[in-house]
Amino acid sequence: MSAPNKNRGAEEDPIRHHTYDGIQEYDKRLPNWWLFTLYGAIVFSIVYWMYYHLSGVGTSGHELLARDMAAVQEARLANSMGTLGDAELWAMSKDEKFVAAGRESYSVNCVACHLASLRGKEESPTAIGPSLLDGEWIHGGTPSEIRAVIANGVLAKGMPAWGPVLGDRKVIELVAFVMSHHEGPAGGN
Ligand code: HEC
Incomplete structure (x- = not known):
């Protein structure tokens, strides 16, 4: 293995074993804020899916639209009943x-x-x-x-x-x- 650039973080981060086009990578741990965002998004998506799609408790945008359209139809009908x-x-x-x-x-x-x-x-x-x-x-x-x-x-x-x-x-x-x-x-x- 050729000597890596020792200037940046080499002490704590090991070098990966592959070389692509002469480029080597540090095996750097992902920052916590990044992991937190990822896991948070996964948890959010599961909760979202269960709330809106699986349990039927939440009112999805689709249902809200249908409800509003029904109200519009209703109002139109009330106006046009005579005609x-x-x-x-x-x-x-x-x-x-x-x-x-x-x-x-x-x-x-x-x-x-x-x-x-x-x-x-x-x-x-x-x-x-x-x-x-x-x-x-x-x-x-x-x-x-x-x-x-x-x-x-x-x-x-x-x-x-x-x-x-x-x-x-x-x-x-x-x-x-x-x-x-x-x-x-x-x-x-
Ligand atoms: C008490 C009995 C009775 C009830 C209750 C009744 N009808 Fe009638 N309906 C008649 C009779 C008798 C005629 C026939 C009228 C005629 O010969 O001109 C008729 C005629 C009609 C006609 C016209 C049929 C044609 O051939 O032109 C419609 C439509 C109608 N009824 C709908 C209804 C609806 C809807 C209801 C409920 C909201 C209803 N009726 C409740 C007795 C009734």
């Missing part, structure tokens, strides 16, 4: 969030007359309401027309007006639920 057109209502009928909410209020308010199957009279002669599954609509089959029937009812025929009882929001969810059983607007979607 929702057929296209928006069809879109909602393909959004499980609205459909699920509609399914729930349907099971509370509508099954008595339209039955859980939505087939009403078609399934059982003792049911009062007509089928909401067949493509035949007494009062028109666009989502806006369905919405109007649900909201205003057909009192003379025994269909209650649900607008005043449930409010706009729930009526729209019910439209989404009913229309989720039907094909989108004519001409595809």
Whole structure:
């Protein structure tokens, strides 16, 4: 082994046994601050991973974003409730969030007359309401027309007006639920 440069730290740090292009290395211990940063980062990453991903306790950025987007959608919906057109209502009928909410209020308010199957009279002669599954609509089959029937009812025929009882929001969810059983607007979607 050729004589190393003895000037720098050679007393405490041994020389490594290899030589690359005539260059030798001290076998220097990594400084504590460096090791502390490394081990700290490893511990942090494990804790982070367990907190946000493994346990589901922490709210990840992804979930925060989803929550904020839902709030934005909610606010938009509240603003546009009066002006929702057929296209928006069809879109909602393909959004499980609205459909699920509609399914729930349907099971509370509508099954008595339209039955859980939505087939009403078609399934059982003792049911009062007509089928909401067949493509035949007494009062028109666009989502806006369905919405109007649900909201205003057909009192003379025994269909209650649900607008005043449930409010706009729930009526729209019910439209989404009913229309989720039907094909989108004519001409595809
Ligand atoms: C008390 C019985 C009753 C209840 C409860 C009831 N409906 Fe009806 N519904 C009827 C009847 C009867 C008709 C038919 C009206 C007519 O002949 O014009 C009808 C018609 C409808 C129509 C129009 C069907 C068409 O062919 O145009 C829709 C949509 C509808 N109901 C949805 C609902 C929803 C949603 C609920 C729950 C929030 C509900 N109904 C609760 C009795 C009921």
